[in-house]
Amino acid sequence: MSQTLSASTLIWVPLAPLVGSVLAGVLGTKFGGNRMGRAGSHTLTILGVLIAFVLSVMTLMSVVQDGARFNETLYTWMSVGGLKMEIGFLVDGLTAMMMCVVTFVSLMVHLYTVGYMHEDDGYNRFFAYISLFTFSMLMLVMSNNLLQLFFGWEAVGLVSYLLIGFWYNKPTAIFANMKAFLVNRVGDFGFILGIGLIVAFAGSLSYAEVFGKREELAGLLFPGTDWMLITVVCICLFIGAMGKSAQFPLHVWLPDSMEGPTPISALIHAATMVTAGIFMVARMSPLFELSDTALNFVLVIGAITALFMGFLGIIQNDIKRVVAYSTLSQLGYMTVALGASAYSVAVFHLMTHAFFKALLFLGAGSVIMGCHHNQDIRWMGGLRKYMPITWITSLVGSLALIGTPFFAGFYSKDSIIEVVAESHLPGAGFAHFAVLAGVFVTAFYSFRMYFLVFHGKERFDQNPDAHHGHDDHAHGHHDSKPHESPWVVWVPLVLLAIPSVFIGYMTIEPMLFGDFFKGAIFIDAEKHPGMEELAHLFHGRVEMALHAVSTAPFWLALSGVVLSYYMYMINPALPAAIKKAVSPIYILLENKYYLDWFNENVLARGARALGTGLWKGGDQFLIDGAVVNGSWKLVGWVSGGVRKIQTGYLYHYALVMILGVFVLMTYFVWLK
Numbered sequence: 115m116s117q118t119l120s121a122s123t124l125i126w127v128p129l130a131p132l133v134g135s136v137l138a139g140v141l142g143t144k145f146g147g148n149r150m151g152r153a154g155s156h157t158l159t160i161l162g163v164l165i166a167f168v169l170s171v172m173t174l175m176s177v178v179q180d181g182a183r184f185n186e187t188l189y190t191w192m193s194v195g196g197l198k199m200e201i202g203f204l205v206d207g208l209t210a211m212m213m214c215v216v217t218f219v220s221l222m223v224h225l226y227t228v229g230y231m232h233e234d235d236g237y238n239r240f241f242a243y244i245s246l247f248t249f250s251m252l253m254l255v256m257s258n259n260l261l262q263l264f265f266g267w268e269a270v271g272l273v274s275y276l277l278i279g280f281w282y283n284k285p286t287a288i289f290a291n292m293k294a295f296l297v298n299r300v301g302d303f304g305f306i307l308g309i310g311l312i313v314a315f316a317g318s319l320s321y322a323e324v325f326g327k328r329e330e331l332a333g334l335l336f337p338g339t340d341w342m343l344i345t346v347v348c349i350c351l352f353i354g355a356m357g358k359s360a361q362f363p364l365h366v367w368l369p370d371s372m373e374g375p376t377p378i379s380a381l382i383h384a385a386t387m388v389t390a391g392i393f394m395v396a397r398m399s400p401l402f403e404l405s406d407t408a409l410n411f412v413l414v415i416g417a418i419t420a421l422f423m424g425f426l427g428i429i430q431n432d433i434k435r436v437v438a439y440s441t442l443s444q445l446g447y448m449t450v451a452l453g454a455s456a457y458s459v460a461v462f463h464l465m466t467h468a469f470f471k472a473l474l475f476l477g478a479g480s481v482i483m484g485c486h487h488n489q490d491i492r493w494m495g496g497l498r499k500y501m502p503i504t505w506i507t508s509l510v511g512s513l514a515l516i517g518t519p520f521f522a523g524f525y526s527k528d529s530i531i532e533v534v535a536e537s538h539l540p541g542a543g544f545a546h547f548a549v550l551a552g553v554f555v556t557a558f559y560s561f562r563m564y565f566l567v568f569h570g571k572e573r574f575d576q577n578p579d580a581h582h583g584h585d586d587h588a589h590g591h592h593d594s595k596p597h598e599s600p601w602v603v604w605v606p607l608v609l610l611a612i613p614s615v616f617i618g619y620m621t622i623e624p625m626l627f628g629d630f631f632k633g634a635i636f637i638d639a640e641k642h643p644g645m646e647e648l649a650h651l652f653h654g655r656v657e658m659a660l661h662a663v664s665t666a667p668f669w670l671a672l673s674g675v676v677l678s679y680y681m682y683m684i685n686p687a688l689p690a691a692i693k694k695a696v697s698p699i700y701i702l703l704e705n706k707y708y709l710d711w712f713n714e715n716v717l718a719r720g721a722r723a724l725g726t727g728l729w730k731g732g733d734q735f736l737i738d739g740a741v742v743n744g745s746w747k748l749v750g751w752v753s754g755g756v757r758k759i760q761t762g763y764l765y766h767y768a769l770v771m772i773l774g775v776f777v778l779m780t781y782f783v784w785l786k
Contacts, residue, residue, distance in 0.1 A: 119176060119184040124203050127166045127173070127213060128252040131220070131245045134162030139242030155238040159245040160224045166252065167217035174210040178624075183633070185258050185322065196317060204258030204321060208461060208634035211625075212255040212393055215465050216386055219472045220248040222606035226476050227377045229602035230483065234375075240280060244381060247273040251386045255393060260309045260319045263394065267305065267358065270387045271298050277382065278374040287373040294367035301357015301364050308350030315343060325400040325636075332404045348401055348408035352415075355391025359445050362419045366709055368442055369426075372434040376479030379434055380472045383441045389464045392448045396457040400636040403455065406539060409642075413453025413534075414541040417548035420446025422707070424555035428562070429703045432489050433478045436563045440515060441471055443552055450545050451530045454537040455642035457635045462625045463526035466618045470514035470523055473610035477508040480603050481567055484596040485574055491563055496572035500596040505568050507607040512564050514614040516557040516671045519659035525618035527553070528658070529626060529648065531667055536647040553667045557674025565682045619655050627652060 138159050141150040150158075176182040187202035205213075223244060231237050250273055254266025279291030309319075315331060316324045334343040355361070360368040368388065372379055382388065395402060395412065402408055420443050427439035444467050451460035482489055484501050498505045514523040531553070534546045574596060598604065624630040627649050639646055652658060662668045681688045693700050705711060759770075 119173060119182050119205055121184070121186060121188055121203070123169060124173065124184060124205060124256070125188065127169045127217075128249050128256065130162040130165040130169075131159070131252070132162075132249040134159040135242045135245035135249060138238050138245065150238070152237050155241045156224070156228050159241040160221070160228075162245055163217060163221045163224050163248055166248065167214070167221050170210070170213035170217045173205060174214050177205065177207055177210040178630070187258070191261075197313065197319065199261050199319065200259055201262055202258040202320075203256045205256065206634040207630045207632065208393070208396060209255055211461070211465060211630075213252065215468045216248065216251050216255065219386065219468055219610075220244070220251075220381060222472060222476070222610055223377045223381045226380075226479070226603055226606040227375075229600045230377055230479055231375060236280060240277075240375065240377075243273055243277050243280070244378065247277065247378075247381060247386065251390070254390055258321055260312065260321070260324070263397075264306065264309060267354070267390060267394075268302065270390060271295070271302070271358070274371070274378075274382050274387050277378040278371045280374050280378070284373065290367075290370040290373040294371050297364055297367040298357045301354050304350045304352075305354025305357075308347050308354065311343070311347045311350065321397070328400050328404060331401070342405060342407070344401060345405040345407045348398070348405050349411055351398060351401075352391075352395060352408065352412055355395055355449075356415065357391075358394075359388050359391030359449065360419075360442055361391075361415050361445065361449055362422065363709060365419060365423060365442050366706070366713060369435055369438045369706075372432070372438055376434065376475060376482060379438070380475035380479070383438060383471065383475065388441065388445055389448075389468065392445070392452065392460055392464050395449075395452045396461050396635060399455075399457045402452075403636060403638045403642065406641070409453050409455060410539045410541045411453075413450055413537070413539055413545050416446045416449025416451075416453055417541065417545035418446070419443070420450060420552045421548040421555070424552050424559065426703055426706060427559035428555065429700065430559075431492050433481060433491050433494075433563065433567065434475070434489060436491070436559060437471070437474050437478055440474070440556065440560065443556060444471065444515075447527065447530050447549060447552070450534055450549055453539065453545065454530075454534050454542065454644050455637055456530070456533040456644050456648070457637065458626055458631045458645070459526065459529045459533055459648075461631070461635075462618075462622070463523075463530060465621070465625075466514070466522035466526045466614075469610050469617060470511045470521075470614040473507060473511040473607060473614050474515065476603075476607055476610065477504055477511060480504040480599040480607065481508075483599050483603065486596075488574065491566040493573050493576060494567045495570045495574065496568070497574075497596055498568040501568075501598045503598060503604040503607065507604075507611045508564065508568065510611045510614050512560045515560050516675070517553060517667060518671070519662045519668065520615075520619060522614050522616070522618035524659065524662065525622045525655070528662060528665075528667055529622070532651060533644045533648045536644045537642075550666060550670065554670040554674045557671040558678050561675045561678040562682055565679060570683050619659075622655055622658075 138150065138155040141154075173182075182205075184203055184205040187198075187200040189201040191199045191201065193199070203209075224241070227240065227244065231240055234240065247270060250266050250269035252266075254263060254270060257263040257266060275291045275295045277291075278294050279287050281287045312324055313319060315334060316327045318324055318327075328344075331344050331347070332342075335341065336343045336346045353364075356364045368383065371382065374382075402412070423439050423442035423446060427436050427443065430436045430439060444463070448460045448463050448467070451457070451463060480501065481494065481497065481504060484497065484504065485494060488494070510521075514521040517524045517527040531546070531549050534542060534549055537545070621630075626645075637645055653661075702708070759766075
C-alpha cells in the first residue's frame with residue numbers, strides 16, 4: 115500500500131462484512147427462501163470479516179511504517195445552506211488500531227459461533243446480524259465527520275437490540291433488549307444535543323473543521339446562561355458515551371444483555387459496542403481539553419463505575435454476569451483515564467481489554483457448553499481436568515484482567531492508576547482511591563469465579579437445575595461428565611490468549627510515549643501534564659513490570675487472589691458467614707443498588723403518570739373537550755340564538771333596523 119492510503123481499498127473494510135451480512139440475511143433466511151445453507155452463510159460472513167481484517171492490518175502497517183494518513187470525503191449526501199452532510203473516512207493511528215481490534219475480535223467470534231450455535235434454528239440469521247454489527251462498528255470508527263459517527267453509533271445500537279433479543283420467544287431476552295434500547299436512547303439524546311450544538315455554533319459536521327474552530331468555541335457562553343458553551347457540548351457528548359459505554363447510572367442495560375447468545379456477549383462487551391463511547395471521547399479530545407469541568411465530570415463518573423460495579427461482580431453466581439460486571443468496571447477505568455486527559459492510556463486499555471475480555475466471554479461460553487448449559491458457578495468445580503484448553507485460556511484471561519506483571523492488562527491498568535495519581539483535577543483523589551480499590555475487587559471476583567469453576571470439588575452432578583440451563587438453545591452432549599468444546603470453539607480461545615499475554619508489552623512504548631497517536635489525540639500539556647509526568651516515570655517495559663512488585667496495585671491484586679482462594683477453596687463456610695453478618699449490604703448489592711427498582715417504579719411510572727395526565731388533561735379535556743368540542747358547541751349555541759332572530763317577517767327586520775339606528779345615534783351623542 116502506498117504512502118497515501120487508497121479510498122478504493124479502505125471502502126472494502128466496512129463493505130466486505132456488509133456484503134456477507136446481506137447475502138446471509140437474504141438468501142439464508144425465510145425472507146429469501148432459504149436458498150443458502152448453513153455452510154454457505156458462515157463461509158460468506160467469515161470471508162467478509164477476514165477480508166476486512168487483512169485490509170485493516172495492511173492499513174495499520176502503512177500507518178505505522180510509512181506514516182500514511184487518509185482524510186477524504188467519499189460521497190456528499192446533501193448540502194443544506196453551508197452545511198455539508200457527507201460520508202468520508204479518516205484513517206490515522208487511532209482509527210487503524212480500532213479497525214484491527216474490531217475485525218480481529220469479530221473474526222474470532224464468527225469462528226466460535228460455528229461451533230456454539232450449530233444446532234440453533236436461527237443460525238444463518240445470527241451470522242447476518244454479527245456481520246452487520248461489524249459493518250456498523252467499522253463505519254463508526256472510520257468516520258471523519260459527526261453525521262457518519264452518529265449513523266454508526268445508532269446502527270450498532272439497533273443491531274445490538276436485534277442480537278440481545280435474538281431468541282424472540284424468550285420473555286427475559288425481549289425485556290433485556292428493550293431495556294438496552296431505551297437506556298441507550300437516553301444517552302443518545304444527550305449525544306445528538308451535543309452534535310446539534312456543534313453544528314449550530316461551528317457550522318460544520320467535519321472533525322477537521324470543528325477542531326479548527328475550537329478556540330472560537332472556547333470563548334463562547336451557552337445562550338442565556340453564564341456556562342461555557344464547550345463545557346455543555348462536551349458533557350452532552352459524554353452523556354452519549356455514558357449510554358453506549360455503560361457508565362453509571364446508564365449502565366443498567368449491560369448485565370441484562372447477557373440474555374443474548376454468548377458470542378454476542380463477547381462482541382458487544384469486549385472490543386466493539388461498549389468501547390464506542392471511549393473511542394468517541396478520545397477522538398473529540400481537542401474539544402474536551404478546553405473544559406476542565408467536563409473532564410472532572412468524566413473522571414468522577416468513571417471512578418464511580420470502576421469501583422461500585424466491581425462490588426456487584428463479587429456476589430454474582432451466573433458465570434456470564436460476573437464477566438459482564440467486570441466489563442463495567444474496566445470501562446470505568448478507561449473513562450477515568452479519559453477524565454485525567456490520558457486519552458492514549460484509555461485507548462491502550464481499550465485495546466488490551468478487548469482481547470482478554472473477549473477471551474473470558476468465549477471461555478465462559480465454552481464452560482457453559484461443557485456443562486450442558488448450566489451457567490451457575492456454584493454447580494461447577496473441578497473442570498480443569500475435563501476442559502484443559504478452556505482452563506488454561508481462562509486462566510490467561512483472568513491473569514491479564516487483574517493486571518499480572520508482563521500480561522497485557524498490567525501495562526494499561528497500571529498506567530491508568532499512575533496517571534490518575536498525577537492528575538490535578540478536583541475529583542482525582544476519589545478517582546485514584548476508586549481505581550486502587552478496584553484492583554483488589556477485580557482480583558477477588560475474577561479468581562472467585564476461576565476457582566469455583568475450574569478447581570475444588572466437582573459439583574456439576576449436584577445441580578438442581580441440571581439440563582435446564584437458561585442461556586442458549588444450542589445443546590451439548592447430555593452425558594454426565596463435562597467435556598472439552600470442539601476445535602472451532604477452542605481455536606479462537608487460543609488465538610485470543612496470545613495477544614492477552616503479549617500485546618501490552620509490545621505496544622506500550624509507541625502508543626503511550628511514541629508518535630502512534632500523533633495528530634489523532636490532542637493534549638494541552640500545560641494544563642494537563644499527566645502524560646508527561648507518566649513518561650518521566652517510565653523506564654522501559656521490563657523495568658515497569660519488575661518495579662510493579664514493590665507497588666500497591668500488585669499486592670492488592672495478590673491479596674484479592676489469595677483471599678478468594680482461602681474463602682472458596684480452603685474455608686467455604688466463610689462466605690456464608692460473611693453474607694449473614696453483613697446481610698443489609700448483601701441485599702443492597704443483590705438489588706444492584708436499587709437502580710433497576712428506581713428506574714421501573716419511579717422513572718417509568720412517573721413518565722407513565724405524566725403521559726396519562728397529559729393525555730387526559732391535555733388531550734381529552736383541553737384539546738378534545740375545550741378546543742374541538744367546545745368550539746362546535748359555542749357555534750351551535752350562537753347559531754341557535756341567531757336563528758330565532760331570523761324570522762322572515764319584514765316588520766321584524768324594520769324594527770331591528772330602527773333600533774340599530776337609535777343605538778348608533780345614542781352612542782355618537784354620548785361620545786360628544
